[in-house]
Amino acid sequence: MNIPNLLLVSSNQSSDVDVQSHSIRLDGFSAYYGKNCIVSDINLKLPIKGVTCLVGPSGAGKSTILRWLNRINEETESASFSGTVKVLGRDIMSGYPDVTELRRRVGMVFQQPCVFPCSIYDNILMGLRTQKLSKAQARDIVEHGLKLASLWDEVSNRLEGRADSLSLGQQQRLCLARALVLEPDVLLLDEPTASIDPISSHAIEELVISLGRKISIVMVTHNIGQAKRISDHVVFLCDGKIVEQGTRAHMFSPRCSAKTKTYITEDFCDC
Amino acid sequence: MSRSLSPTWPNRIFGKLKGLQIYALISAALSLSIVLTIIVTLFVQSGPVLLAENSGLMSTSWNPDKGQFGVLPMLFGSVFVMIIAVSVAFPLGLLAAVYIAETRSSRLRRLIKFFLEMLVGIPSIVYGLIGVAHLNIWVADIFDLQSGRVILTAGILLGIMILPTFLTLTEDAISAIPTKFRENAKSLGLYRHEVFFSVILPQAKTGIAGAGLLALGRALGETMAVMLVIGSLDRLPSPLFNPLSSGQTITSKLGREVAESAFGSVHFSALVFMSLILVSITVILTITSRYLFRKTPENV
Ligand SMILES: Nc1ncnc2c1ncn2[C@@H]1O[C@H](COP(=O)(O)OP(=O)(O)OP(=O)(O)O)[C@@H](O)[C@H]1O
Ligand SMILES: [Mg+2]
Numbered sequence: 001m002n003i004p005n006l007l008l009v010s011s012n013q014s015s016d017v018d019v020q021s022h023s024i025r026l027d028g029f030s031a032y033y034g035k036n037c038i039v040s041d042i043n044l045k046l047p048i049k050g051v052t053c054l055v056g057p058s059g060a061g062k063s064t065i066l067r068w069l070n071r072i073n074e075e076t077e078s079a080s081f082s083g084t085v086k087v088l089g090r091d092i093m094s095g096y097p098d099v100t101e102l103r104r105r106v107g108m109v110f111q112q113p114c115v116f117p118c119s120i121y122d123n124i125l126m127g128l129r130t131q132k133l134s135k136a137q138a139r140d141i142v143e144h145g146l147k148l149a150s151l152w153d154e155v156s157n158r159l160e161g162r163a164d165s166l167s168l169g170q171q172q173r174l175c176l177a178r179a180l181v182l183e184p185d186v187l188l189l190d191e192p193t194a195s196i197d198p199i200s201s202h203a204i205e206e207l208v209i210s211l212g213r214k215i216s217i218v219m220v221t222h223n224i225g226q227a228k229r230i231s232d233h234v235v236f237l238c239d240g241k242i243v244e245q246g247t248r249a250h251m252f253s254p255r256c257s258a259k260t261k262t263y264i265t266e267d268f269c270d271c
Numbered sequence: 272m273s274r275s276l277s278p279t280w281p282n283r284i285f286g287k288l289k290g291l292q293i294y295a296l297i298s299a300a301l302s303l304s305i306v307l308t309i310i311v312t313l314f315v316q317s318g319p320v321l322l323a324e325n326s327g328l329m330s331t332s333w334n335p336d337k338g339q340f341g342v343l344p345m346l347f348g349s350v351f352v353m354i355i356a357v358s359v360a361f362p363l364g365l366l367a368a369v370y371i372a373e374t375r376s377s378r379l380r381r382l383i384k385f386f387l388e389m390l391v392g393i394p395s396i397v398y399g400l401i402g403v404a405h406l407n408i409w410v411a412d413i414f415d416l417q418s419g420r421v422i423l424t425a426g427i428l429l430g431i432m433i434l435p436t437f438l439t440l441t442e443d444a445i446s447a448i449p450t451k452f453r454e455n456a457k458s459l460g461l462y463r464h465e466v467f468f469s470v471i472l473p474q475a476k477t478g479i480a481g482a483g484l485l486a487l488g489r490a491l492g493e494t495m496a497v498m499l500v501i502g503s504l505d506r507l508p509s510p511l512f513n514p515l516s517s518g519q520t521i522t523s524k525l526g527r528e529v530a531e532s533a534f535g536s537v538h539f540s541a542l543v544f545m546s547l548i549l550v551s552i553t554v555i556l557t558i559t560s561r562y563l564f565r566k567t568p569e570n571v
Contacts (some may be wrong), residue, residue: 104460127459
């Protein structure tokens with residue numbers, strides 16, 4: 001059967017993943033737009049499972065880092081990076097000669113929701129186009145994906161309806177469902193709850209926590225409370241540099257650095 | 272106190288809107304009446320040949336001295352040339368447009384677009400001259416013909432002429448689709464061609480159809496360049512679909528004979544009738560493409 005079983009077992013994690021201890025590893029990573037250095041000389045190691053929250057003020061370079069992890073920033077003409085980036089143990093450039101393999105294994109939900117102008121049903125199956133699925137399998141996948149993203153109850157009776165008639169928050173969850181049905185090994189979420197109401201937001205947090213037991217999730221959030229609720233690991237970025245990183249327990253404890261404390265308590269960054 | 276919030280400001284804006292509406296109405300009425308005038312004139316002026324006995328409009332022989340005005344050779348020539356032009360220009364144009372639109376280098380894109388738009392502006396007589404000077408001879412050489420002034424030459428030349436128009440408009444239609452769709456599709460692991468066919472094309476097809484229609488219109492209406500290279504033979508090719516025989520299109524026929532026919536004569540009327548056919552084809556094309564590519568929720 002082809003039904004996604006993200007929440008059951010991590011069946012699709014191939015053997016080369018299991019022997020790696022890091023899902024993502026950045027060494028001396030710098031990112032540029034044209035000549036502007038946006039992110040400079042970052043080192044980062046993320047475990048093979050767990051939720052990592054990227055926090056930091058606007059313009060810190062959070063989205064930029066995320067967009068390099070699945071090489072989608074390649075599509076931006078002026079963007080470039082230096083240093084090495086390894087995803088699932090392989091260098092993102094030399095280890096993935098076929099970039100689509102990287103992108104299949106590293107799911108991404110963008111900051112701005114963007115659904116394709118076709119039906120909700122077709123949106124979910126967009127990434128599975130090349131697979132030969134029976135009607136029943138396809139339906140199961142769609143239902144499963146929508147349920148994971150807690151959108152099923154709202155749209156189950158209009159799967160053939162246009163996706164761009166959904167509300168922004170619904171579109172965001174549709175994007176999440178679309179990424180989930182591909183059963184990624186790493187999931188990149190750029191403020192996935194920014195335009196979502198508290199109830200669905202809570203459901204998504206639950207989902208992220210439970211997915212985090214199987215795969216690696218990197219999530220950008222401006223919501224400190226959210227980071228406190230769901231993260232295993234927190235990376236605090238400011239002005240393209242890592243100010244501090246550590247486990248949730250560390251980052252939200254009195255032992256964290258003064259700058260982190262200021263940011264967490266006063267939502268202010270003086271770097 | 273601020274004066275800008277005086278109670279009359281909404282009135283002023285709505286007063287202006289009304290003026291704009293009247294303006295829009297007038298220009299709409301004007302364009303409609305121009306179209307109607309053209310169609311009515313064509314019908315009225317076609318009268319004599321339609322009423323004349325034995326004019327043999329739907330025959331294949333054109334001989335004004337004997338009162339025979341068979342338009343079939345010209346009609347066939349127009350359609351044949353158009354088909355050749357389209358089969359040259361559309362596949363080439365579409366491929367090139369996709370390449371240019373999806374290239375990451377905006378500098379390359381701007382450069383190509385600049386030259387394309389310059390090509391669009393070159394008068395058709397210039398293409399005609401190039402056709403006479405080169406294309407004509409190449410075709411004769413390649414197919415071992417006595418003269419290269421044949422339907423194929425006209426078709427290819429026309430294809431080259433409409434290529435820039437089709438290409439640049441198609442490229443516009445494709446690159447008008449926001450990048451976020453490409454990024455989202457690619458982040459789902461779709462290959463470039465899958466992104467194009469599943470996400471870009473469905474959104475750009477209305478624009479591409481528009482580009483195609485405009486190019487077709489230009490192909491159908493082109494006179495000078497075709498006249499110079501088609502050989503001007505008022506006969507159906509034999510065998511019928513032989514592109515290596517000389518021929519005649521409606522426009523090249525009109526270009527040659529309008530000046531030498533007397534206004535009001537049956538001859539003149541036959542020429543007007545041919546342009547009526549041309550206009551009808553254009554109208555049918557427009558309506559069909561509207562129908563095929565109308566924006567409905569199901570087919571976007
Ligand atoms: N396509 C681009 N071209 C040039 N500069 C860019 C581009 N995208 C982002 N930048 C710049 O890079 C810097 C970091 O942007 P980024 O989107 O990574 O910030 P962020 O941390 O995600 O912020 P936010 O929390 O507001 O989303 C900003 O100064 C921004 O202006
Ligand atoms: Mg961002």
